[in-house]
Amino acid sequence: MTDTSAPHALWPAPTADGAVRATVTVPGSKSVTNRALVLAALAAEPGWVRRPLRSRDSQLMSDALRAMGVGIEETVSSSSGGAGESGEAWRVIPAGLHGPATVDVGNAGTVMRFLPPVAALAAGPIRFDGDPRSYERPLGQVISALRTLGARIDDDGRGALPLTVHGGGALDGGVVEIDASNSSQFVSALLLSAPRFNQGVEVRHTGATLPSMPHIRMTVEMLRAAGAQVDTPEAGGEKNVWRVAPGALLGRDLVVEPDLSNAQPFLAAAMITGGSVTIPDWPRRTTQPGDALRSIFTEMGGSCELTDTGLVFTGTGKVHGIDVDLSEVGELTPGIAAVAALADSESVLRGVAHLRLHETDRLAALTKEINGLGGDVTETADGLRIRPRRLHGGTFHTYDDHRMATAGAVIGLAVEGVGIENVGTTAKTLPDFPQMWADMLAGAGA
Template identity: 75%
Template sequence: MTETLWPAPVATAAVDATVTIPGSKSVTNRALVLAALASEPGWVRRPLRSRDSQLMADGLRALGVGIEEQVNNTSGGSGGGEAWRVIPAGQLRGPAQVDVGNAGTVMRFLPPLAVLADGPVHFDGDPRSYERPQHGVIDSLRALGARIDDGGRGGFPLTVHGTGALDGGTVELDASSSSQFVSALLLSGARYNQGVEIRNIGGPVPSLPHIRMTVDMLRLAGVQVDAPEDGGEKDVWRVTPGALIGRDVVVEPDLSNAAPFFAAALVTGGRVTVRDWPRHTTQPGDQLREIYTRMGGSHRFTDEGLEFTGSGRIHGIEADLHDVGELTPVIAAVAALADSESHLYGIAHLRLHETDRLAALAKEINDLGGDVSETEDGLRIRPRALKGGVFHTYEDHRIATAAAVIGLAVPGVQVENIATTAKTLPDFPQMWTDLLDPPAAAGV
């Protein structure tokens, strides 16, 4: 098959741009699930429109949930853009077919909801979905009384035999490979007869900020949740059974998707403002402010959003990215252009993401002349003079944006399958071009 190669633009000057980042995938897909389980209709405003969120919406529609899409012609600011009206089904329906693609939130969040359907729900997805860990969800639902046929694979394809209800109760699971195992059960747990109590019996749970996001959104929907960070028992989460409130949710920008744009300010010694950056948020991407400042930049809040400025120097970093693993690919790209060595650790779980992100980053940066080695739980990056070449993405959106960042400083980088960025950032190629050469109209 012929590779589709995208010539990564090279920066010829310091960037100076203002960027509007689409809505958070994590917030959008959680909001859709909670709205589908609510007792009355709700709204999800300014949702992310991407492959992952479309898969979630289509999966819910297959189960009988109404999702009406509306577009407000007012653009920009917090009041404009698209809105989805979500109308819960009186009874989730089966039989149904759900395509999970390669979307972690869809493959983990929908099976716990499907047990409430009144018939079988068959799940299938991309070939990579067959390799990603699903045992935490499958084993937990079985322990809570659900019937699931997966051919003994512990993964996809699988069929959940919904009976219209689930008793729920206490379940022990190993959530050390994905925080989504915990979020998945929390999101639907209030609709189980006894609620749900989740006990992690494995190692440390990665990406804990995503569980905190789930807990906060559940509470705003009227659900009673006990969580460790509120003084509860360590590694134990409890959801009390009860009705969910249909809400009007405005989705924040996806802060993780700001990573390549702020990286451009670092790499070029320029300035980038991301509009509508929240002053307070549970999104892990907010940690970009601190991480990139340590690497040589500075930031400040303005009336428009968050402004990040590069100093013209990039410093290596020692960083535990366990809670913010999704930021690793772009941070690694910036580190490959730094003036000193970097060590990124706490991220062994990235081997189980859209691709083995640690192996992919090491191989692709090294193929450009870099010196990156894998450690037991991360990457050691020793900056070297890089050269152009093909940078493969492994159908992983964050690997693709990392390649674009390197291409700012390294002529001749060609990104294979840049279209994979549509997973969470559908207009990335145009946004990237506009970043380097802003259109005449104000902003990007």
Template identity: 80%
Template sequence: MAPNTADTALWPAPHASGAVDATVHVPGSKSVTNRALVLASLASEPGWLRRPLRSRDTLLMAGALRAMGIEIEEGVGPDGTGEAWRVIPSDLRGPAAVDVGNAGTVMRFLPPVSALADGPVRFDGDPRSYERPLNGVIDALRQLGARIDDDGRGALPMTVHGNGALEGGTVAVDASSSSQFVSALLLSGPRFNQGVEVRHTGATLPSMPHIRMTVDMLRAVGAQVDTPESGGEPNVWRVSPGALLGRDLVVEPDLSNAQPFLAAALVTGGKVVVPDWPSRTTQPGDRLREIFTEMGGSCELTEYGLVFTGSGSIHGIDVDLGEVGELTPGIAAVAALADSPSTLRGVAHLRLHETDRLAALTKEINELGGDVTETADGLHIRPRRLHGGIFHTYDDHRMATAGAIIGLAVEGVQIENVATTAKTLPDFPDLWTGMLGA
């Protein structure tokens, strides 16, 4: 398919003329929205999802579930206020066709769901989705009794031949390349005849907060989950079989998507308020409060939300981002503007994300005059005076927002395909220029 010329057009990243002072209402969490859609679809009764994120990834998830027979009504909440989705579960069915786009949550969370469908479910997606690892889910489902045709690729495209149920039981999976392999099996586990016991066999496990999010959300809809944190074996999670409850869930703001706006306060020495920042959350983006404070900012969590203030100085950082890898592009962008070097560690798995994020960040920052080198598991960034130029995104939403952060301090930065931000952050250009008062 030929690229849309509007998508590939260059977007002049706005240059900040002074300190920002803005309140930014960040849309809902993609990670919460897509997990909630899966759990509501597997429940024994209808449920509500309030303030859901409407983005490419979440609309792909909703579309895929609808294709398998789930009814998802879009409207206002049960109290008549605010956008909400009503999810009405039904028997899952095939034949169905699922377009995953390039959404990791869709391509990994839905094969276990489709194994419960009565009929075949075909999975396909963007060209990049063929390169992203899926073998952990495919191999695990085969161990649990599912029949999958993938021509031996361990990747898309593929067909899951559902027969209305899955026996479940104990399964070994190497989730070193993505914690989503574990979450995928846990989310559908309550509907397996024996539940599921997931044993992670790899040497490392990235993005643990996302597994904690999955566990918390399962427990909130009535599932019984045993975890390493609750006294279980290390690297073993158990979900008992049982019915899931329909809930009325309010989706938190996406804290990872708040990153560029907080970075703007840091880069310009200004202030940004993000309303409704939760006081307790499993979202990885909550680590930004700690990381960006260490890099020169200060924050206060109030009843209204998070108030983040930059000091006018940006300091380098040496940090392990293994649990919060998705924050790496934005942190790298800020680090390129700092007053001392930075080392970002623990993120070798980013080479398998929407693009090879380590290679992409290195290339794009260096082409603006930076000095970034890849390490075995991250990046080393030595700040230099940067200049304008084209910042390529590789169809990766977090590359686009990283380029926008640099553009605040560097005149003449042009973002190629800023429209890719619609994957998780619709209307990003308007939110960005609104923050700057344009």
């Protein structure tokens, strides 16, 4: 048996023997879980986060908040009450935020960006450090914005990790301009803590583009559900301006939705093999970017039905190319690129130049790895052009990027001999992926 826990071990991606037919229960959303933890930590009363994602990113977030004094009790409930009352739950008990403390951000964008504003509200120094790649990821806009709002931050002029936030127990807040062209997380980072700022915050985005707007909408919805007053462009406010009034946040009892972006490889399996996959509890209304998979994968040749059970996605075994703007849903790009490499016509993926600054340079990585299997992928100014070719086996490197690993697994369904390097990196947001993949494939060809 291959040891997939070693960073450089190769996991032999299984090839499907026939049509996949499975029900796959996807763990909770990382984006919702980590936002919920931050809001609960800043609330005026205890709250619950139910069915949270337990992964490296969410563990880094909870460990960081604990280091700053927040109580997080992990429980498993067997209650027979409502749908959200059974399973794992985290009780979050707000406390006086304090240092000294050290936060390990790993390579989690939500941790490295959402928590410096929280640390500015703490009493004492909070040091932030992380994986080597985290030093390269953009953070300067958050640092400069926090300084404008009254925070004291020592980063030795790098505009990046590692850094120390010298919290004074409060933050003035006010008006700040920020260029969030590289990541919508810059805006979300300031909005999440804003109710606790003395003056709240007015965030003005000055850049030419703003990727991943659904994630900002998710932040706004979750703030409002916790009792915050938020004015947004969608609500008739100024374009690219968000205002959050100061005030207390409520402790909530929140059930985390399944992570729809992490459902992507399983839906792709149905499309590529001409099978059918059901994802239970797919929400009828959501701010998650992954919900766009319903329309994107339908255009590429599948069909879906949203039932009381969840989303039922069915493929024909034929995959069509697509010309699509993914600027709002960039995290879906690796999986879509993998499917496009197996299509019957060319695909153009647009609006995702910012992916060069994600866990790895995803555009360069996808180009190199798919081409290494015989593909024909070229980078454009803001995306990828993919011309399908007959692919062959080989090593698919992941660059410590969970979505690269799942993209390689998708290609492996149709191409024999694909070995995924460091499939364990999927634990960032999708624990036990190899076992979930094997369980899904157990019914293939039956």
